[in-house]
Amino acid sequence: MNMISSPEIIDEIFRYDVPLQRYTSFRTGGTAEIFVEPGNTSELKKVLQFCKDEQKKVFILGKGTNLLVNDNGVKGVVIHLGGVDFKEIEINGRHVLSGAGVGLAKLIRKTALSGLEGLEGLVGIPGTVGGAVMMNAGGKYGDISDTIVSLATMTFDGKITNLDRKDVEFAYRECNLSRQIVVNVEFELKESKIEVVLEKMDEIYKEKKEKQPLSAFNAGSIFKNTQHFKAAELIEKANLKGQKVGGAVVSEKHANFIVNTGNATSADILELIKIIKETIKKKYNVSLEQEIQIW
Numbered sequence: 001m002n003m004i005s006s007p008e009i010i011d012e013i014f015r016y017d018v019p020l021q022r023y024t025s026f027r028t029g030g031t032a033e034i035f036v037e038p039g040n041t042s043e044l045k046k047v048l049q050f051c052k053d054e055q056k057k058v059f060i061l062g063k064g065t066n067l068l069v070n071d072n073g074v075k076g077v078v079i080h081l082g083g084v085d086f087k088e089i090e091i092n093g094r095h096v097l098s099g100a101g102v103g104l105a106k107l108i109r110k111t112a113l114s115g116l117e118g119l120e121g122l123v124g125i126p127g128t129v130g131g132a133v134m135m136n137a138g139g140k141y142g143d144i145s146d147t148i149v150s151l152a153t154m155t156f157d158g159k160i161t162n163l164d165r166k167d168v169e170f171a172y173r174e175c176n177l178s179r180q181i182v183v184n185v186e187f188e189l190k191e192s193k194i195e196v197v198l199e200k201m202d203e204i205y206k207e208k209k210e211k212q213p214l215s216a217f218n219a220g221s222i223f224k225n226t227q228h229f230k231a232a233e234l235i236e237k238a239n240l241k242g243q244k245v246g247g248a249v250v251s252e253k254h255a256n257f258i259v260n261t262g263n264a265t266s267a268d269i270l271e272l273i274k275i276i277k278e279t280i281k282k283k284y285n286v287s288l289e290q291e292i293q294i295w
Contacts, residue, residue, distance in 0.1 A: 013037060013047075020069045023061060023080065025126060027217045028266040029069025029295075032059070032078040039083030041183060045158040051077050058156060059295060060181055062131030063103065066219055068294045071266045079181070081130060086183070091116070094189050095149070100130025100182040104137070111189060112197040118147040118189035120201040124208040126220070130182035135291075136170045141204060145170035147187045153180040173224055173291055213251045217260035222273060223288040231288055232256035238279050245272040270294070 018035035021027050034056070038044040051058050057076030061067070086101030091114050098107050104127050108119045121141025125132065132144045133151065148165050155161065156179050169176040208214065223231035235241070235255035243250045247264030250272065251257040258269055277288050 013039070013043065018078070020061075020064070020073065020078070024064030024067050024069055024219070025217060026064075026068055026219050026260050026264075026266070026269065028071070028260060028264055028269065030071050030073025030266075032073060033075045034077045035080065036077060037080045037082040038086075040085040041154060041160065043083070044079070044081075044154060044181070044183075047077065047079060048154070048156055048158050052156070060130075062101075062128035063126055065126035066131065066135060066292050068219060068266055068269055068292055070295060074295050081128070081181075086130075094191060096187045096189060097184060098129045098187070099184050100128060100133075102129045103127075104129055104132050108201065111187075112201055113194060115192055115194045115197070116189040117192040117197045117200070118187065119144075120197055121204060123201045123205045124212070124214060129185055133182050133185055134175060134177060135173050136175050137173075143170070145175070147189060149186045149188045151185045152183045153177060154183055155180050211254055213253045213257055213259055216251070216257075217262075217264075218251070218257050219292050221256045221291050222258050222276070223256055224291045226286060226288070229284075229286060230256075234280050234284060234286060234288070235276060238283050240276055240279060243272065243275065245269075245275065248272045250276070 013036050015035045018032045020029045020032055036047055038047050048058070059074055059076055059078045061078050061080045081101035083101065086099040088099045089102055089107060089110055090097040094116065096111055096116065104122060104125055107129055108123055111119055122137060122144060125137050127137065137144050150162065150164050152160060152162050160183065225231050232255040235250065240250050241252050241255050246268030247261045248268040249259050249261055251259050258272055273290065280286050280288050
C-alpha cells in the first residue's frame, strides 16, 4: 500500500500490511493496514494524535488471545503495546506496578517467586495485563479486578488519567474503560511463602489443563456464561462437541472453546460461532453473547 505521510518519529515505527496471524492465538486473520509498537507513552500519544488527524480507526492489540481477526484484515491502525516501557514490573513490598504490555503469565510467576499471592488464580489465562484488565479476566478462583489498587489509562485524545480501583466499574468479563488504553496497573497482594504460592499455581493449572485445550490454537471461552446457564453446559447438552466447519472444531475437552486444528480460517470460526448460537437459541431459547472480540 502507499506509505502515509506522518511525523518522523512515528514513521520510524510504522509498519504496513502486517499479517496478524502471528499476533493472535487462533493463528487466523488478515493483515493490518498499519501496525505500530510505541515504545512509551510519548510515542503512544503521537500515534493517537496521528490517528485522530488522519481519521484512522484505532485497534488495541494485547496478545490477541481473546480475539478473532477477519480474513480480510483490518483497515486502520493496530497499536501493539510491545515497547519496553509497557513491559516493566516493579515490586515494592506488597505493591506491584505492571506495564500493560506485560504477559499475564510472566506477572503471575514473578509475583509468586517474590512470595506474593493473589494472582495465582489467574494462571492458565493467556494475554497481557492490559487486556486482562479490559475484560476483567478471571474464573472460579477470582478476577483480576480483585487485587487492583489503581491504574493509569490514556484516552484516545492522548490524555493520561490516574484512576483508583473505585473509579472503575468492573463487571463479568468487562469494565467501563471504553476508548481508553490501559498503560499500567498497580496491584496489592498478600505476603506468603514462595513454595505455597507455587504449589497453589501448579494445582490450579493442572485442573485447567485437564478441562481446557490450553495447548491448542484457541481464543479461550467463546461465549459468556448467562445468569442462569454456563455456556459450555448448553453447548455440550446440544451435542455440539466435535462440530466442525473447515479447520475449526468445538473442543471435545471444553465445549465453550473452538480450536483451530491447523488450517482453519476466520470465516470457518465465524460460521461455527453462528451455528452454535442458532442451535442454542432454537433448542433452549437462550441467546449466547460472545466473549471474544471480533475485528
